[in-house]
Amino acid sequence: MSTAWAASPSELLMRAASKAAGRRRSVTRRRLTLIVGLVLLGIAILAVFLAPVLVSQSPTTIDPLHPLAPPLTPDHLLGTDQYGRDILARILYGGRIDLAIAFGATAVTLVGGTFYGLIAGYIGGRTDSVMMRVVDLVFAFPFLVLVIAIIAMLGPSIFNMFVAIWITSWVAYARIMRAQTVVAKKQQYVLAARALGYGRLRVMFRHILPNTASAVIIFSMVDAVGNIILAASLGFLGLGAQPPAPEWGTMIADGQNYILSSWWLVAMPGLAVLYIGISFALIGDGLADLLRAGEQ
Amino acid sequence: MFRATQAASAGVIVLALAAAGCGGSAATGGSSASGAPVSTLVIANAVKVDTLDPEANSVNESIWLDQNLYSRLLQPNATGTGLLPDLASSWTIAPNGLTYTFHLRPDAKFSNGSPVTANDVVFSINRSRAFAGGWGFLLTAVKTITAPDAHTVVITLSQPHAPLLADLAMYAYSIVPESLVKAQGSAFFQHPVGSGPFMVTSYNPDSEVDLARNPYFYGTKPKISKVRVLIVPDDNTRVLMLESKKVDIIENPPGNLVSQIDRTPGLSVQLYPSTRVDFIQLDEHFAPFKNLLVRQALNYAINRKAIVQLAYQGHATTGASFMPYKMKFFDSSIAPYPYDPAKAKQLLAQAGYPHGFNTFLITVSGDVAGQAEAIVVKSELAAVGINVSIQSYELLTAYDKEDGGHSEMGERYWTNDIIDPDEVATFGADCQGGAFAFNSYWCDNQVNSLVTDARGELNDSTRQQMYDQIQQAVYQQSPFIVVDYSPYRYGVGDWVHGFHVTPLGNYDLSLETLTVTTP
């Protein structure tokens, strides 16, 4: 399950309370974590798109003669799965789907949730209350029932997995953004902008959004990893990518049945998820330091 | 999907698991058969118990558990091909086959000591017949059930019904005490009183059900005094529990771990022939499947051996007749279609599909064996030009799509509930039988009448010929593709002696004679 990281009003007030000078860590140190994260992610994206060059086997041809071959067998660097398909090929080609999930799913929920939260927070009053009840409803709804229902109705496919994630994950962003907007609304710079007679939209998008976007962006890094693990959970429930399409989550889900006899079926895609998780975490940390330093 | 018997899925850190990769290293020293006798047997089931009410059971594991608690008029024998006396020590059938008289054992008692009377039998059978959506349809031919005295039950029929004895041996017609059930209603089944070899001492359906020996049991007194049935849905967890000797028997270990368990000293995987028939349903609403030549082409295009190898690691038998292979009247002379892609292509051309066609195969997600079968079928049919797209759905969504008459190919399986072939023939061969011949919508009036006649035929040899004809016709017409017969799999410790599962899946007989020693 992906986790939400909401910055509460109290943390923001406290941050305003601490007027001390910027931290001692030099700026280059902060940027280092961001750079390392981006480099790792870049390598992953490159490897995924150069998959046909890097590995000759196709990810879907089965080879019943030697299934479950251990890693380092000739021309199967990471071994083969239960149907004799090359695991390295499946990881590289599967990466396309999973990176799409990490970016595609998260981007939509980020944008959707942020706008929703911004509007709810800024308008306030009854509309805010109604909009937040909708958020509470989706939030309180057991995520599993919603996902199973959506995929059962639309049929299991990668796109429908996106839809399931879109429908369930925007709520966290809306909640964070609303909390930020409610606080930002009272800050001087917003009052000043309104005093100058700027339109409501301009105040929201040109003034409040840039100053509050950091928490949401930082959270989206965390959420991106969460979405990949979500794919694993959907694969686990059998609702993930359809066979024979390679996708890390479903590979982990299927691999778990072979965990005691051939551990590499689960380990390899798991490491791929870990790799992406680490790179996103580093980017998240780097961004957090930079954006937070900028905000103080 | 979250199928009861299939494992959950998880990733793993390489280093942490390297040690475990070398198989069950956890087994403690080999145990000699002469270990001290133990009085408790521990079984780990994969699926939770739905209810202990025999008329409402729909989960295999619960059904097999019930058989230990209740007895019936008759019970299937160990090989599943005949019937043994149970509550009815003897029975007589009138020459016209319309009146059956059962003589009950005078010494039969419920686990609370009260005697089992004919009224209990009549009440139990009528109760199950009346249950909405239950098994009443098997006894439509029954006119009256009466209890002239405390130890005699007379059943009269409106027309000859050969499978009657087999029907009465079915779990749904287990005998329950009339007075208690009427008094307690559904609460009775939280701590039921039956006349079987064991009785329930503690019951929580999701984690553990404990049984103890029924002191008043009239049959052979079981050697073990307690049975603990644990519910452990995760396949790997069950295997680990067996390897660390925390349980004596585990149900349905995953196919890929069978060889690993066999390699472990002191453990083995027992394969018990079952009445399960795995087949691929063909819906004749889809034009190509209306054509017999296409259906036969499909039979030749599929390599059943490859499926058995990949899906069941070789532990299954390639399928021929649509009837389960370990039951009465099974026609062993029918041989599975040989794997002959060339012939398949030729048949397709004859049928007017030289370039094949596109179709889709519905599978149940999370069913490991099913996924393997689907992938083999897809690649083999592609070789003959038929492009199959695999659609995997959560269990009931898959069934819903397959039953609604708007599917094309679908992975299904059948299991018997009674040892008589009438049930499988009605569901699989008779299009008016209620299931449209396994949802193929294939209809052959000659076969339909054969099925109805066989139901009323009391002479076994003529009945055998009838069922042979039915099996031949279904084999020729092939309304669906019979793939294989897959056995029950149980992981058993060698310190358990005498555990046996009948083709219908119940193991209550063996529990009466089974012994356990220290691992």
Next chain:
Amino acid sequence: MSGGQPAPGAGAPLLTVCDLRSYLATGQGVVRAVDGVSLTVHEAEVLGIVGESGCGKTVTCRTIMGLMPARILHTSGEVIYHPRGEQNLLDASQAQWESLRGAQLAMIFQDPMTALNPVRTVGDQLLEAVNAHAKLSRPEAQARAIGLLERVGIPAPARRMRDYPFQFSGGMLQRALIAIALASSPRLLLADEPTTSLDVIIQDQILSLLLELQQDTGMSMILVSHDLAVITEICDRIVVMYAGQVVEEGATSDIITAPRHPYTQALLDALPQAGQRGQLHSIRGSPPSLIDVPDGCRFAPRCRHVTDECRVWETELIAAGEREHAARCWRLHDIGRSQAWQGSDSA
């Protein structure tokens, strides 16, 4: 408000700071915030430290209190608190600092809004100070706290004890902070620009309160401000700081009547006088960067009497009159004492 005391109290020296240096590490390089500051505070004396922002006065105060920011790179020199003998406070142990702070030395800060913990009641934080150095029973501590609040002029003190900082105005908060500082009756109170963030009327009330408390308790006080008017009103002696150094010190009357360092003179000229018409005087240029400090006198780039030697020679404090009046300008005597209070020419 009446003028400062005519003559500095003749009390014994309470605290001496000798050649204090404090360098900070920042992203751009090492900032020599305090570069050799020496000053002395006598018993019952009000010493004023005045200078533009960034001249090192706050760092000096914090160093005296041992509250240096984490980014301190290097600290040297001596801070002697005479009642505790000749031990250099800079080497004091944690325990020694804790026994000094509150009981002997106390401090109030510039922005009262952020100087109190927002999530704990003012009473709680006051009681914490009261109990820091005294073993009092709960009622005694409560009474003492309420007394302190009354003493600093907060109405309905008993009720206000239960309120939170965000329910106080700026002025009231500063009064509460003063109460906290005086909780263990310290002998020296450092006030780091206590009124800068307050409006003028409240500012005047706080300053007169501080003076009144100082006279009652006889404690010494160091008042730091960039506002010369505030300093001249209250302080007995004045230290003028510029670019991390003391450029002039002396009794208030001497500094006002005969400022000897061009910077002090310019500061006095810049003071607007009641009824003054026409152009206000200001000092051209801006304070030098404390990272690559220029040679010679640090005020040279902005000094009206600058000579070539000024850009080469740097001098120590030179005696410039009675009552230890001194200034850091070797052309001291050439400029002479004639620069009366109403300097004639503009900058």
Next chain:
Amino acid sequence: MNRFGSLPRRLVHLVIVLFGISLVTFFLLRLIPGDPALAILGSSYTHQRAVAIDNFLGLNRPIWTQYGLYMDRLFHGNMGFSFYYDEPATTVILQHVAPTLFLLVYAGALAALISFPIGFISGLRRGGVVDQAGRIFFTLSFAMPAFWLGIIFILLFSVHIHAFPISGFGSGFIGHLYYLFLPALTIALGFSTVLVRSLRAATISALQAEFVDTARMKGIPWRRVLWRHVFRIAILAVVAVYGVNLAYLVGGTVLVENVFSLPGLGTLLVDSVNQRDYPVVQGITLLFAVIIVCINLLTDMVQAALDPRVGQEIGT
């Protein structure tokens, strides 16, 4: 100033949310293909038997009358009869509540136990050993799917070291603590990542706040300043994050429950959805909703208790 003045309004919100959820669940379930009769009859499905079952379960009535009946019964606290278990839905759910609630509270406590010290120390000594090690460890534990971590724990601690049981719920409080340690730890590790990070950031900010200097100026020992000022306000920021993530967990324990064979609400929910056991699914959904909304309410209350400034905003 009554800080919880807005409680009645929050309760009204709770009722609205619950009504919304019961409406959505009721209709959503019926949109999922496959009906309860299919689940009960399985491979021996015939149309006649299905119709008999539908009549018995009252599924043949028009949908709006079914909804009306359901809401009326719900109003009287009767959630209907489980199709699968042949028992009232409420009893079925109550049998499964204990493991899940116990697991949630246990995981929440473990997460706090793990992340509060580590997060605080990481904030105090930035770049120190605890900070670096914590950062690496928690990034790894976050990127690992929970059920994968669970299997590893079983392999390490149950199979090889025999320290903990493989599955089950145990009996008695101590039994539960012992049996549920591994599952709770599995959940707690993933959960702690977020807590450590936010506590660390909050501690760093708190250390730079001026009121810390005021506190030090009073001469009270540094340890007490840390505890009563720095930790007190830092923990505040974590309360909100803790609440949000705990609420998120409520529906998510099924994966861990399955690996450790815990008969909890999560497993029951998934099984019931598979079985199309409408009454049980609807009951669990409402129960989850109540738990989640209560957790949110509790979080806001704790926050209001700790931070008076937030008190006024509770109403929205």
